[in-house]
Amino acid sequence: MTNRAYNFNAGPAALPLEVLQKAQEQLVEYQGIGMSIMEISHRSSQYEQLNEETQSLLKELYAIPDGYKVMFLQGGGSTQFAMVPMNLLSAGKKAYFVQTGAWSNKAIKEAKLFGETAIAASSEGEKYSRIPDLSQLQLGDDAAYLHITTNETIEGTEFTELPDTGNVPLVGDMSSDILSRPLDVSKFGLIYAGAQKNLGPSGVTVVIARDELIQDSPKHLATMLRYDTHAKANSLYNTPPVYSVYMVNLVLKWIKEHGGVAVMEKRNKEKTSLIYSAIDNSGGFYRGIVQPEYRSLMNITFRMESEELEKKFVKESEQNGFVGLKGHRDVGGLRASTYNAVPFEACQALAAFMTDFQKRNG
Structure with missing residues (x-):
């Protein structure tokens, strides 16, 4: 597959x-x-x-x-x-x-x-x-x-x-x-x-x-x-x-x-930390919407400096096999939903894509 x-x-x-x-x-x-x-x-x-x-x-x-x-x-x-x-x-x-x-x-x-x-x-x-x-x-x-x-x-x-x-x-x-x-x-x-x-x-x-x-x-x-x-x-x-x-x-x-709910939590923390780190270490290129202590393990929301850049991010992400990164229509921005079934490798790939996108557009 x-x-x-x-x-x-x-x-x-x-x-x-x-x-x-x-x-x-x-x-x-x-x-x-x-x-x-x-x-x-x-x-x-x-x-x-x-x-x-x-x-x-x-x-x-x-x-x-x-x-x-x-x-x-x-x-x-x-x-x-x-x-x-x-x-x-x-x-x-x-x-x-x-x-x-x-x-x-x-x-x-x-x-x-x-x-x-x-x-x-x-x-x-x-x-x-x-x-x-x-x-x-x-x-x-x-x-x-x-x-x-x-x-x-x-x-x-x-x-x-x-x-x-x-x-x-x-x-x-x-x-x-x-x-x-x-x-x-x-x-x-x-x-x-x-x-x-x-x-x-x-x-x-x-x-x-x-x-x-x-x-x-x-x-x-x-x-x-x-x-x-x-x-x-x-x-x-x-x-x-x-x-x-x-x-x-x-x-x-x-x-x-796969070990029950406690293992799900451990996996969720490990995989979402990759994406949150890409946001936090971007020097403001990516901007998290939620105050860090209240961030969700399921839905990672973030913005960029302009809607045009966000649209470019979504378009290029889709070309690279990523689906669903456009934010909700009511609030805009970007969102990655990292539910239990989303594998670690997908979050790893997204973090790498975000870093690469920043290098090319920052």
Whole structure:
């Protein structure tokens, strides 16, 4: 496989080559049953076994304690922006948010449709170049939950410490950094993540929720938008995204086979340090957007002195086999997304390209 691109797409993103090869091998026939996994009933014993195994793998890798439910839903993280307040924000309560960028703002916008919201802390005044200081975090007695976006995919910031919310449930959008580093799940009431960054292809969204938060959803909600519907049915209330769950299963096995989440973190630090070093040692030719202590291990954002030079960088990078280095359309600039499946060699190649580009254009 010598023609594989250096894939730095933000999502859908790189998948492990070993996983893709395994999926290719099993595409036509799954485990000797004479059919593809895409052809079988979600009520079949084969799919029920896959469903249970995938939940168990996630629980094992993240050391998810008893009293939590793992669900496989549809609609991406964007649907969770609505489902969380619909299910958890009751009358007389407020949803509190840490405002850290584009994705937290989308979550805030949706929550306002269903109840009262409040900003507990914000880095908007600093153009989202950092995570706000939460050491003096204060939540009102009316707090239904505190919502954080643990990694802002567009801005490139990442929480290095979780806030202490006391008895208030902590809700985390972990779409772009789930399984990239060890995590104390017990600090959260609910975690959600679209799969298309670190878990697999698009089409399935993982929700990890404390049982008591989701056991009785408000009765007026549509059936499909109730967490208790999916919890009670073990994610099999309706036809699930079978192939996406299958791919998540393969990715989780790949993570386990390569040493687990702690090893993922070590690898991520090693490979992203190559790119951050190219930025920091460029004498200002490349300019990191995020304050160093809040830099993401998943999304490296940077600028150059002009948009014309950035366009030239993107064009030449594409000619050299790099994909996905153009920044998000809302903020511009440049971005390299370095998820678990992005190999060390790709980051090594990008750092070398950046150094060479600077020599030729600096």
